[in-house]
Amino acid sequence: MLTIKNIRPGILVIPDAGLKLKPGQTVEIEKGTRQIESALKKGYLASGDHKEAEDQKTAENHVQESDAVDLSKLSASEAISRVNAKADLEMIKGHLETEKRRTVIEALKSRLEDLHGAAH
Numbered sequence: 001m002l003t004i005k006n007i008r009p010g011i012l013v014i015p016d017a018g019l020k021l022k023p024g025q026t027v028e029i030e031k032g033t034r035q036i037e038s039a040l041k042k043g044y045l046a047s048g049d050h051k052e053a054e055d056q057k058t059a060e061n062h063v064q065e066s067d068a069v070d071l072s073k074l075s076a077s078e079a080i081s082r083v084n085a086k087a088d089l090e091m092i093k094g095h096l097e098t099e100k101r102r103t104v105i106e107a108l109k110s111r112l113e114d115l116h117g118a119a120h
Helices: 034-042 048-060 062-067 076-085 089-098 102-119
Strands: 002-006 012-014 019-021 026-029 045-047
């Protein structure tokens, strides 16, 4: 048995394992698949077998984890404020996939464009 956890801010779909993981969701699987191994390497998933590595990554990314607040639990103005303070493209893309409020979506798109502009 292998325990994996979605550590991304958005939904993670792993087709070859038939999984659709919500943010923070943990599941036990019989064996790893090619896509699961790839997601583990990319840092989208944490594995129970790699507990020490997960603890180290958690310590290193403590600031990022505090930013991984579920925007849907915040008011629109608070969510927009948090979005404008974020600098992680993947996190913003994850929020963009799950957000429903038009004003927050516009703020996410704007921030994404700002970060893409800064990267070039």
